[in-house]
Amino acid sequence: MEEIIQSVINWFSIDNVLFEFMGQKVSSLECLSTVTGLLCVLFAVRGKVFNFWLGYAYNIFLFLLFYQLRLYSSMILQPISLVINFYGHYRWTHPGEDEKDGKDRLKVTVFNNGERAVVLAIVLIFMFVWGYVLSRVDLWMPSLFANKASQPYFDAFILGTILMAQYLSAQKKLDCWGCWMTANVCNIILLSRNGLGIMPFVYAAYIILAIGGFLTWLKMYRKQHYLDLRKKVEEKQARQNN
Numbered sequence: 460m461e462e463i464i465q466s467v468i469n470w471f472s473i474d475n476v477l478f479e480f481m482g483q484k485v486s487s488l489e490c491l492s493t494v495t496g497l498l499c500v501l502f503a504v505r506g507k508v509f510n511f512w513l514g515y516a517y518n519i520f521l522f523l524l525f526y527q528l529r530l531y532s533s534m535i536l537q538p539i540s541l542v543i544n545f546y547g548h549y550r551w552t553h554p555g556e557d558e559k560d561g562k563d564r565l566k567v568t569v570f571n572n573g574e575r576a577v578v579l580a581i582v583l584i585f586m587f588v589w590g591y592v593l594s595r596v597d598l599w600m601p602s603l604f605a606n607k608a609s610q611p612y613f614d615a616f617i618l619g620t621i622l623m624a625q626y627l628s629a630q631k632k633l634d635c636w637g638c639w640m641t642a643n644v645c646n647i648i649l650l651s652r653n654g655l656g657i658m659p660f661v662y663a664a665y666i667i668l669a670i671g672g673f674l675t676w677l678k679m680y681r682k683q684h685y686l687d688l689r690k691k692v693e694e695k696q697a698r699q700n701n
Contacts, residue, residue, distance in 0.1 A: 472527070485657045488527075492520040493661045500665055503628065504672035506564070506679065511548040515541060529606050530649070531593060536618050540625055547629030560683050567680040569633045578627075578634070582619040590615035610649065617645045633680055636673035640666055 472486070495517040502510035522537035551565045560566035570578070590612035597604045608614065624638030643665045651659045 488520060488524050489658055492517065492524055493657055495520060496661060497664060497668075500668045500672070504668055504675055506675070508548065508551055511544050511551075514544045518544065529604075529609055530614055531596060531604060531608050533614060533618065533649075536621060539622065543622070543625045543629055547625070550629050551631065560679075560686075565631045566683045567631050567633055567676045569680060575634060578623055578638075582616070582623055585619035585622075586612060586616040588615075589618060610652070613645070613649060617642055617649060620645070631676075633673070633676050636669050636676065639669045639672070643669060 472488070495513050499510050499513035499517050502513060518537040518541045522534055525531070525534035525537070554563070554565040558565055593608040593611035593615055597607045620638050620642040624635050624642055627635035627638060643662045646662045647659045650662065
């Protein structure tokens with residue numbers, strides 16, 4: 460039994476290299492993260508609820524990966540993301556009466572410029588506060604974090620942007636794709652600096668998927684907006700006829 464457990468632990472180690480890609484070693488854990496992550500985003504782009512089930516597995520794999528890379532902010536993100544995934548799963552499948560689209564699903568909505576400014580301010584404040592915490596975490600909790608955090612403020616900015624993107628995705632806000640694109644560009648830079656071979660290319664694929672997601676959700680929003688306007692006109696005409 461102990462041998463089986465040790466084999467599983469070894470398989471999920473970043474030292475368990477499956478192959479090399481452009482001079483960088485690619486582990487089995489990185490491969491699992493890659494596959495589940497791409498599938499999760501692909502289903503989200505299409506507005507499919509199944510993306511949340513893939514997201515649960517993706518969170519677990521990334522937690523293990525980032526812990527071993529000492530990217531503590533990205534590691535801590537995963538349990539939080541898991542909670543947001545549960546919330547989004549519920550929101551998408553249990554919309555309010557005024558939030559339903561033509562198929563009884565949560566409809567796509569958008570922010571105004573004032574709300575977008577608030578979103579940006581929240582992310583920046585979070586970056587400075589959490590970045591400071593990360594820069595000191597090895598001193599405050601040396602038993603858990605033996606090594607100094609890598610690029611704490613940049614890591615914190617990515618964390619804040621991803622959390623905001625996930626929250627907006629759970630609310631089915633079109634603006635979430637702007638947050639995702641920003642986070643993906645930053646992740647390419649961060650992961651390239653930390654020696655990951657294939658993950659930066661995965662995040663480049665995420666950018667392409669995010670663009671596709673924005674265009675797909677924009678189409679859904681415009682269609683629903685037209686239907687909502689038509690419904691209001693019909694209701695107004697019905698009241699006038701009565």
